[in-house]
Amino acid sequence: MSSSIALNDTLSRARQFYELAKPRVVSLIVFCAVIGIFLATPAGELPDLVMLLAATVGIGLVAGSAAAINCLVEQKIDAIMLRTRRRPLPSGALTSAQTLAFAGLIGGLGMGLLYGLVNPLTAWLTLGTFVGYAVIYTVLLKPATPQNIVIGGASGAMPPVLGWAAATGEVAPEALILFLIIFAWTPPHFWSLALYRTNDYARAGLPMLPITHGRRFTQLHVLLYTVILFAASLMPFAYGMSGWLYLVAAVALGGLFLWYAWTIYRDYDDTVARATFRYSIVYLALLFAALLADHYLPG
Numbered sequence: 001m002s003s004s005i006a007l008n009d010t011l012s013r014a015r016q017f018y019e020l021a022k023p024r025v026v027s028l029i030v031f032c033a034v035i036g037i038f039l040a041t042p043a044g045e046l047p048d049l050v051m052l053l054a055a056t057v058g059i060g061l062v063a064g065s066a067a068a069i070n071c072l073v074e075q076k077i078d079a080i081m082l083r084t085r086r087r088p089l090p091s092g093a094l095t096s097a098q099t100l101a102f103a104g105l106i107g108g109l110g111m112g113l114l115y116g117l118v119n120p121l122t123a124w125l126t127l128g129t130f131v132g133y134a135v136i137y138t139v140l141l142k143p144a145t146p147q148n149i150v151i152g153g154a155s156g157a158m159p160p161v162l163g164w165a166a167a168t169g170e171v172a173p174e175a176l177i178l179f180l181i182i183f184a185w186t187p188p189h190f191w192s193l194a195l196y197r198t199n200d201y202a203r204a205g206l207p208m209l210p211i212t213h214g215r216r217f218t219q220l221h222v223l224l225y226t227v228i229l230f231a232a233s234l235m236p237f238a239y240g241m242s243g244w245l246y247l248v249a250a251v252a253l254g255g256l257f258l259w260y261a262w263t264i265y266r267d268y269d270d271t272v273a274r275a276t277f278r279y280s281i282v283y284l285a286l287l288f289a290a291l292l293a294d295h296y297l298p299g
Contacts, residue, residue: 013093016088016093016094017088017094019087020064020067020068020071020087020088020089020099020102021063021064021065021067021068021106022064022067022070022071023064025063025067026060026063026064026067028281028284028285029059029060029063029156029159030056030059030060030063030159031285031288032159032160032178032288033055033059033159033160033162033163033166034052034055034056034163035160035163035178035288035289035291035292036159036160036161036162036163036164036166036167036175036178037051037052037055037056037163037164037166037167038163038167038292038295038296039160039163039164039174039178039241039291039292039295040163040164040166040168040172040174040175041167043295043296044296047167050117051117051167054113054114054116054117054118055113055114055118055122055162055163055166055167057110057113058111058112058113058117058118058123058126059110059114059126059159059162059163059166060110061107061109061110061113062106062107062110062111062114062126062127062129062130063159064110065103065104065106065107065110065130065134066103066107066129066130066133068102068103069103069134069138070133070134070138071087071088071089071099072096072099072100072103073134073138073139074138074142075087075090075096076090077204077205077206078090080200080203080204081197081200081203081204082200083197083200107130111123111126111127114126114166118166119165119169121165121169121170121171122162122165122166125158125161125162125165125171126162128158129155129158129159129162132152132154132155132158133152133155133156136152137152137155143205143206143207144207145207146207146211146212146213148207148208149186149187149191149209150186150187153182153183153186153187154183156182156183156186157180157181157182157183157186158179159182160175160178160182160288161175161176161178161179163175164178173239174236174241177232177235177236177239177241178236178288180232180235181229181232181233181235181287182284183232184225184228184229184232185229185280185283185284187221187222187225188222188223188225188226188229188257188276188280189277189280189281189284191208191209191210191218191225192222192264192273192276192277192280193273193277194208194209194210194218195210195215195218195219195264195268195270195273196270196273196274196277198210198211198215209221215268219264219265219268220265222261222264222265222276223258223261223262223264223265226257226258226260226261227258227261229254229257230255230258233250233253233254233287234247234250234251236250236291237250242291242294242295243294243297244294245290245293245294245297246290246291246293246294249286249287249294250287250290253283253286253287253290254283256279256283257276257279257280257283260272260275260276261276263276264276
């Protein structure tokens, strides 16, 4: 009986550490990085398996470390907000010391994999991304300006650049186009969330755009940034890094995103904002998947 209890306690603790790393967010980060690796590999060829595995695990571990530092810094804010108060730190399941040790362990392991088995450029870019999210965005920007999502979006847009660097040892224009797509995607994604979580952010004292400039202003900017995103999503085709399959997918996916954004602007309610936020995640995943499929399309 005691061994069964001990096993359950161990599994429960492991689950808390797993949640600390924000697995749903990290999975999207890793997915975009892996897409970058495959797109940087010549069509018809496959990436080196060791590099692919090391880059995937390394980037995922460093991203998880950044997420844990984010939870550590924002634990008091998380305790106030309804959607985050059950996280491991505000719920008391883990301590600050445990979180810091966990972040240091997986972050150091990730950096070691990237530097030793991928290449130094990828390791340094990943470290810069870590600092951009865990320090510049979380500590400096998020509590200071309603443009936190826009400026801080640069670190969130780095995964395909990291993947490209892992595969080639350089940062090419194609990687910067992928960066631009995610950079433009970030504001409508997060501001959709902020619109239906305004009261939560207000309680936490965070200067999100709906709080500082009002709901109507935010609705307009969701629409405007979605237009920018639609234009950015066409750049792979315009630059010659994709074909017609991707173009059709980008227009269809972007058209639906524009419809959501237009609905937010013209006929807002929390339900449509919530649906827009959820669709934005599906949109990015399908857009990059279409780009990958197009890359390996015969002919």
